[in-house]
Amino acid sequence: MLKNRNLIAPNDFTNQELNEILLLAREIVNRPDFFCKKAEGKILASLFYEPSTRTKFSFDTAMLRLGGQVIGFSDPLTSSTAKGETVADSAKTISKYADIIVVRHPKEGTALLMSKYAECPVINAGDGGHQHPTQTLTDLLTIASNKSSLCNLKIGVCGDLKFGRTIHSLVTCLSGFEGNSFVFISPEELRMPSYIKEKVAEKGKSFIETNDLEAAIGDLDILYMSRVQRERFVSEEEYLRLKDYFILTADKMALARKDMIVMHPLPRVNEIATEVDADPRAKYFDQVKFGMYVRMALIMKLLGLDESTPEEDK
Amino acid sequence: MINVSKLKKGIVIDHITAGTGYKLFSQLHLDELDDVVVLMRNVDSRKMGKKDLIKIETDLALDFTVLGLIDPGITVTYVEDGNRIKKVKLTLPEKVEGILKCHNPRCISNTEKLESTTFYLVDAKKKEYACEYCEARTQL
Ligand SMILES: [Zn+2]
Numbered sequence: 001m002l003k004n005r006n007l008i009a010p011n012d013f014t015n016q017e018l019n020e021i022l023l024l025a026r027e028i029v030n031r032p033d034f035f036c037k038k039a040e041g042k043i044l045a046s047l048f049y050e051p052s053t054r055t056k057f058s059f060d061t062a063m064l065r066l067g068g069q070v071i072g073f074s075d076p077l078t079s080s081t082a083k084g085e086t087v088a089d090s091a092k093t094i095s096k097y098a099d100i101i102v103v104r105h106p107k108e109g110t111a112l113l114m115s116k117y118a119e120c121p122v123i124n125a126g127d128g129g130h131q132h133p134t135q136t137l138t139d140l141l142t143i144a145s146n147k148s149s150l151c152n153l154k155i156g157v158c159g160d161l162k163f164g165r166t167i168h169s170l171v172t173c174l175s176g177f178e179g180n181s182f183v184f185i186s187p188e189e190l191r192m193p194s195y196i197k198e199k200v201a202e203k204g205k206s207f208i209e210t211n212d213l214e215a216a217i218g219d220l221d222i223l224y225m226s227r228v229q230r231e232r233f234v235s236e237e238e239y240l241r242l243k244d245y246f247i248l249t250a251d252k253m254a255l256a257r258k259d260m261i262v263m264h265p266l267p268r269v270n271e272i273a274t275e276v277d278a279d280p281r282a283k284y285f286d287q288v289k290f291g292m293y294v295r296m297a298l299i300m301k302l303l304g305l306d307e308s309t310p311e312e313d314k
Numbered sequence: 315m316i317n318v319s320k321l322k323k324g325i326v327i328d329h330i331t332a333g334t335g336y337k338l339f340s341q342l343h344l345d346e347l348d349d350v351v352v353l354m355r356n357v358d359s360r361k362m363g364k365k366d367l368i369k370i371e372t373d374l375a376l377d378f379t380v381l382g383l384i385d386p387g388i389t390v391t392y393v394e395d396g397n398r399i400k401k402v403k404l405t406l407p408e409k410v411e412g413i414l415k416c417h418n419p420r421c422i423s424n425t426e427k428l429e430s431t432t433f434y435l436v437d438a439k440k441k442e443y444a445c446e447y448c449e450a451r452t453q454l
Contacts, residue, residue, distance in 0.1 A: 086426055107422040109447020128420050130448055 003304030006115040006122045010136040010169040015176055021137065022144045024307060025297035029145065029290075032065065034309045038300060039068030045098035046072030047090075048125070049105040054266075055125050055134075058288070059102045062295035066305075071098065091117035100303055103127075121302040129165060135265060136169045137298065138291035142283055143174075143222060145290065146261045152179035156216055159185075159226035159246050159271060161192040166265045167226055168196050175200045182207035183216045187242040190232060213246060217256045223248070225264045225271055225284075250275045263287060324349075325376065326391045326398075327368040332356055334385050335366025341380055341413070347372060379407035383414070383454060406454075408435050414443055418450035 002017055013021070028035050044063040048056050051074055060070045087105070091114040094101060101118055103111050104125040111124030111131075126132045144150055155174060157167050161184055171192075174180050182200060184192045184207055191209060200207050210216050217223065228246050233239040248262065253276055264272060264284040276282050300307065330338060335353050344351045350371040359365040370376070378390050382404035390402040412430040416423045423431045423445065433443035433452065441454040 087422065088426065105422070106420075107425050108418065108420050108450075109422040109445070112447055113422050113426065113428075127422075 001304075002301040004121055005302055006111075006124075007133050007298065007302070008112045008115060008122070008124045009131045010133040010173055012133070018137075018140060018173075019150075021294065021297050021301055022141055022150075024300060025141050025290075025294045026145060027307075027309065028293050028296050031309065032293075035066060035296065035300070037067040038305045038307075039063060039066035039303065042066075042068040042099045042303060042305075043097065044068055044070050044072075044299065045094050045101045046070050046074075047094065047101060047103045047105075048072065048074040049076045049103070049110070051075065052104055052126060055104060058134075058291045059123075059125060059295055062292050062299060065292070066296055066299060068099075068299075072102075087113055088117045090114070091122070092119075095119040100299060123298065123302070131169070132166065133169070134291070134295055134298065135166050136173055137294045138287055139166075139170050139224075139263065139265075140173065141290040141294040142263060142287045143261075146283060147221060150174065150177045150180075153221045154181050154183065154219055155222045155224065156183040156185055156220040157192075157224045157226070158213055158248075159228050160190045160232060161186040161226075162190040163229075163232065164226045167224065168193070170224065171196060172199050175203045175205045180205055183220065184209045185211065185213050185216055185246070187211055187228070187238075187246075189234070189238065189242075190228065211242075213248070214252055214255060217252055217260075220256065220260050223256070223260060223262050225262065225268070227269055227271055246271055248272045248276055250279070253279055253281065256281070320396060321369050321371060321393050322396050323373070323394050324369060324371040324392075326393060327370075327378075327381070328365070328389045328391065329359075329362065330366035330368065330388050331385050332362070332364040332366055335368060337384055338366075338381060338388075339368060341384060342376060342378075344368070344370065347374070349374070378402055379405060380410060380413065382406060383410060386454070406435055406438055406441060409433070410443065414445075414452050416445040416448060416450055417452060418445065418448050421445060421448040421450060423447050 046056060046060055056074055063070050087110055095118040098120060100120055101122045102125050103114055106128045108128045108130035110127050111122055115122040124131055124133055147153060161167055171182060225248055228243055230239050261281055261283045266284055335355055339353050352369040354367040356364045357367050381388055391398050392400040409432060411432045414433045416431060432446040436442050436444045442451045444451050
C-alpha cells in the first residue's frame with residue numbers, strides 16, 4: 001500500500017510499487033480528463049526553501065490538474081524559517097493545514113526530517129543535490145511509455161557519470177529490472193563511481209565502460225545524456241579535448257537504431273545539438289510532460305484517492 | 315588505594331581510557347539501576363598507566379555494543395561466585411543513536427542541531443557509519 005507513505009529516496013519503493021505508479025500514470029496520460037476531479041477538496045503544501053521553478057511548476061500543476069489546491073512558497077525569505085522556526089516545527093504545523101507536503105531544501109536530509117514530524121505524506125523534491133526521486137520516476141515513465149516495459153533494455157548513459165546523481169539513481173533503479181544492461185560512456189575523469197558499478201553487478205547486470213559514444217550508440221535502446229561541466233575538469237585543455245566527444249549530433253543519431261530514444265534531465269547546455277530536437281527519437285522535451293503525469297499518479301497513490309475511471313464503472 | 319570489595323556476581327568493564335569512565339557510565343544509564351554500581355577513576359594500570367573501571371553487581375543483561383564505539387580498547391567480563399566466567403567480544407552495532415555526529419556541513423542534522431541522529435553501520439571493516447539524513451560516512 002502506498003497510501004500515507006513518503007517518497008524521500010528513489011529506493012523507498014519496491015519494483016512492484018513503482019510499476020503501480022507507472023501504470024496509473026499511463027492511464028492519466030491517456031485520459032487526463034478522467035482524473036481532473038480526483039483530488040477535489042485536498043490541499044498540497046508546496047514548500048520551496050530554495051527556488052526551482054521547473055520542479056515547483058511540475059508539482060503544482062500536477063495537483064491542480066487533479067482538481068486539488070496548492071498552498072506554499074517559493075522564496076525562503078517569506079517562509080517561517082526566516083523567523084527562526086525549525087524544519088521539524090514547520091512540518092508539524094503545515095501538516096495541520098495540508099493533506100500532503102512537497103519539500104525542496106538546500107540541506108541534505110531535510111525531507112526525511114520533515115517526514116518524521118509531519119502528520120501527512122511528504123515528497124522530496126530535492127534536498128541539496130542529495131536525492132531527487134521524482135526525477136527518477138519521470139525518467140521511468142518516459143521509458144515505460146516509449147519502450148512499453150522497464151525490462152530487457154540496453155541503456156547508455158553519457159556525460160558526467162561521476163557526479164550525476166540523477167544518473168546514479170536511474171541506473172541503480174533500472175538494474176533491479178530483468179534483462180537490462182548498461183553502457184557507461186564518459187571521459188576517464190568522469191567515470192561511474194565504483195559503488196554504483198558494484199550495485200549493478202550485485203544485481204547480476206552487466207555493464208561496459210567506454211569513452212566512445214559513436215562506437216556505442218548503434219547498440220542502444222536508450223541514450224541518456226547529461227551535461228559535462230567545465231568546472232569538473234582539472235585543466236581547460238582537458239575539457240576542450242574531451243567535450244566534443246559528448247555532443248550528440250544528427251550525424252551520431254544516424255548511427256543509432258530507429259527505435260532508440262534520447263533522454264536528458266534538462267536543462268541542457270550544448271551536449272545535444274539543437275538539430276537533434278526535430279528527430280522523433282528525441283524525447284527530452286516529452287519528459288517534462290511525463291514528469292507532471294507521474295507526479296499526478298504519485299499524489300493520488302500517497303493520498304489513497306479513488307482510481308476508478310468511467311469505463312470501469314460500466 | 316581505596317578498597318572496593320571483590321565482586322561476587324556481575325559485570326566488570328575494565329581497561330577504560332582514563333577519563334572516559336563517566337561517559338560510559340552515562341551511556342549505559344547506570345544511574346538508573348537499583349543495583350550496586352562502582353565507577354573507579356584513575357586507577358593505576360601497568361599497561362595503561364591510568365585507567366577507569368566500572369563494576370556492576372547485577373543480573374541484568376546490558377547492551378554493550380555501544381561501548382566499543384566510545385572506547386574500543388575496553389574489556390567486559392561477567393563474574394559469578396567471584397570467578398570470571400565470560401568475556402564479551404565487542405562488536406560494532408548495526409545502528410547507533412545519539413553518539414555520532416555528522417561531519418557534512420550540508421547536512422540538515424547540523425543546521426537544525428538535532429540531538430539524536432541515527433547512524434547505520436555500512437562498512438564494519440573500515441568502521442564506517444552513514445548518517446540517516448545525508449548518508450555521509452563517518453569513520454570511527
Ligand atoms: Zn548527515
